Amino acid sequence: MTHDYETLGLVAGLEIHQQLDTETKLFCSCPTERREPEESVRSFTRYLHPTKSELGELDEAALEESRVDREFEYLAFDSTCLVEEDDEPPGRLDDEALKTTLEIAALLDCTVADEAHVMRKIVVDGSNTSGFQRSSLVATDGEIETDDGPVGIADMLLEEESAARIEERDGGVTYGLDRLGIPLVEIGTEPDIRTPEQAREAAERIGMLLRSTGKVKRGLGTIRQDVNVSIEEGARVEMKGVQSLEDIDDLVKNEVDRQLELLDIAETLQQRNAAVAEPREVTDVFEDTESGVIAGAESVFAVRLEGFDGLVGREIQPDRRLGTELSDHAKRHGAGGIFHTDELPAYGVTEREVQTLRAAVDADAGDAVALVAADAGVAESAIEAVADRARTAIEGVPEETRGANEDGTSEYLRPLPGAARMYPETDVPPVEPDLSEIETPELLTERVERYEAELGLDSGLAEQVAYGRHMTTFEAAVERGIDPTTAASTLESTLTELRRDGVSVENLTEAALLSVLESVEGGDLAKEGIGPVLTELAADPTLSAEEAIEAAGLAGVDRETVRETVIEVIERNGAQVEKEGMGAFSALMGECMGALRGKADGEVVSELLREEIGKRTA
Template sequence: MKLNYKQLGFKCGIEIHQQISGHKLFCPCPAELRDDEPHYTIKRNLRAVAGESGQIDVAAREEMGKKKDFYYQGHYNTNCLIELDEMPPNPMNKEALHTVLQICKILNSRIVDGVQTMRKTVVDGSNTSGFQRTALIGTDGVLELTSTKIGIPTIILEEDACRNILEQNDKVIWGLDRLGIPLIEIGTTPEIRTPEEAREAAEKLGMLIRSTGKAKRGLGTIRQDINVSIKKGTRVEIKGAQELKTIPKLIENEVIRQINLVEISEELQKRRIKELREYKISDVTNLVKHCDSKIIKNAVKNKNKILGVRLLGFNGLIGKEVQEKRRLGTEFSERAKIIAGVGGIFHSDELPAYGITLREVEILYKDMQCSDNDAFVLVADKQKKAEKALNAVVERANQAISGVPKEVRKANKDNTSSYERPMPGASRMYPETDVPPLRISKQMLDAIEIPELIEDKAVKYEKMGLSSDLAKLVAKSPKNSLFEKFVSEYPSIKPSFIAEVIMTMDRMIKRQFDIAINPTEKDYDTLFSGLTEGKIAKENVIEILKENKPVEQIMSKYMMMSDDELESKIKEIVEKNKDLPFNALIGVVMKKLRGKASGKKISEMLKKMVG
């Protein structure tokens, strides 16, 4: 679908969350993930409390209503009582704060005079305390893109959440290893005009953070949240986009979703459907208990109930596609699953099917007093769970009448999104009383130096003779300081060759020979020293690295010949191949003596010898 984003009134802003290296934000534990067996597991149940406004946040209230048990796995040598919320937090990690202040300066943000740590209510189990510690550091920054500038209203330093390990019905297992890792959050204003511009903004912010040299690397260390709305829709937040290339498609799919939800709302208004305030949940177990549906048979066998609810005016709309392979019925089902914990729903737009016949559908229509314009939804589960699920479906149906619900959604692998929770409000914030405010002095700010940006490094490396792609690769890599060191120490070697050796040869050797190498700084140093002193030839670099051993141990095996040795060897080869023409002879000589001298020297000696 070709979309005109300007006509649609498209608005978009992004939030970048990047882990910072070092120890955790409020304790000395290392910021490292563990994949070995935990030393202990503790169980918690969390409850929401009122925020500074005196109200319980709507998202926290919904999470608390799920009544889940949370289990936290930890290790004695990398976790402490602070992460278990059994001990007050330490003062804020100064190194992490220093990194965030660098970012504030890069983005020309207004830095706060004092840092007041806040508690943000989170009762989905991702934090043992039921809240996340967060602190505003900078405001009113600016990000320059290719063709525009966008505002940066907030730069925040906060602690990362626990790592989700496993979810089973009403039980969730979390890892304490990620909890408390310093996290920088940078939010933009909703001035992004196209999906591609959103991708550029996310990439640019990621590069700025990496320029500090303090960004953690690896899967899950950076996450992008995207806020999207159109003129007739509303703001929807999509959480957890991990790859830059997926951002445009995620945004496009959300815009399409909002267009379709607006169309459904307009159709319901044409049908004069208003909010479903009075509705009846019916027990239809006896009407369908003999059908061939496996789900219903299992429910009857387990003495559960099959409950149904009529949705006035929804006939033909529950089955309408809102995103690729996702229908309004999918959104009804997600609400039922998340809020009530049921396995799913049946709805009349998809029936007869799944073992429910046309005759049984007609009986259900009649029993629930459905007209031609009406639809119904069924849930098979324990009575209380089924009732809770259908109430959630009716709530989502009422939102469909209004249009697009304001909610938080999670990014799916196919670049669609699914419901996660309501949009939280200001009610979830209140001051952290265990962490004293921290004054940002002029002396502290004067000591903050702006690092050389990755994009500036790439330009500098291109001027050294590197290709554009190789320059960007080196600039983005933690090895760029190593590259600069060797360029400075070995001026006779082309910088482009040094870059290729450091950045690409390990992958090339793995691809061609299936050998995984991991040279040390000393190995590279010995290699470049040997090249500079004329002890080894460039042609032998791959062979030396391919040995996958300390370079100084094996370099003698690849030493170049002296001029006398070389002349003697060439004579020997010529004697054995007198009848060959020069072009064929040079091929034989090069093959035999490759890596023992430069190709230029071999060619010159051979020409001299054969006239």
């Protein structure tokens, strides 16, 4: 559906969360490398509860989270410390993380704060062992450019990353502590974005600026985008956890559609004088039901939705209906979902049971009925949540936090948080940012141009290297005098090919890559042997480059040995050489390279082959 977003009053803003690639975590000396869950050495459990702010207020989002009784399990590793377990006060703000943050502030044209004070932000979903996240405002009032005009940067914060969600189960969640505490920069824009396309462009621009520092982590989950969206008659909605830039414009479009549908539903409900009754237990209605879900439940609760008939099943996003929104709230309280009369009879529920259900809650023809089947306590609290959301549907669009789905839709998570969840962190002293040694990094777009002009890379390879995760390794290689094209093609093409072939390229350190490239530059390894040698190093990272060359059987051969091999190939193909002359070069070149098996550089082989063919055809 195409909209005039200006007429609708679309307003959007972004929050970009990017992990920094530092040696240690933000408030302790633990490493920032991620671990696999099976590497954990022990675990412990916690129950978290919200606390009041300094003004004696409770944050609404934290309060709702606390109503869901869950046990949180934390996987600890051999590197896990007492700070991560919240059994010891945090250390000072990490200097390396702060310096990188100041570089990012320079790229965003931000004003840096005179002092950076660490605050506690209440989070009781289990993602922090302490029940709060530590966060510090570092800079404000920046700006980036887009094709549709400037977008202001409201603030930039340096904070600790949350624990990684490993598994969600009945009654609890398991987290991994390997991610907790990794330095994270959060960039919030002003609500200056007016179209879905501008939202995506702004995110791409910020992402490019972040990668320009060369000091941010790369890969899935290391950067996340949250998108705030509202239209004039709707409400502000925050969509969290957008993993891909390609999803941003679809999310904005779908959220606009959702709010328009909800507004239309609210108008219809108001015209019908809709209301929501108090929930009732209706377990006896389904005493002999053939519905497997309901029959396996301890109790069934239902609520009459007066005037909702035909609207609960109305689609508001692709494959999501108003009933799905109600179901999201029920799931937050442990239920598997809801049934409603816009979709019944179905799922083993008969027409007779539907009519009996309607009678049990005094529903008329224009009413809908929603029901939850679960354990007694779960069913009752879940149907209350459904009733609350249905009442909100009569009013219009609720302000809330939603989770981004891969298909461009979103689902309810919790109410929007407020200021009541912030209070000072008394264990960490404030820091005065030092700008004297901060240099503005070269933009990736500028780097591409430099690679083309100064290093002779073609435009495609220059862009691949500049935007790739091996950019810093490439820069180090060039500084060591390694041929730029050889270094670039190895880092961007050879490694990609090896990864596709199942080689564990993640085992290759920067030092290993540079040592192999230096072997090529020094004449100890032919370029054709780079792949096999890297394969050996990936399989056994303890090897040196020299040992890997030996293991691959690629110890270099001298020029005269290459000439001897070339002469042998020519003599085997004497008739072809006599007939075709230099026209036989391509076929014989392949045979020569095969005979040498990567032990000699292709340029040397080519030179000697042309020379020897020339001698025989002169």
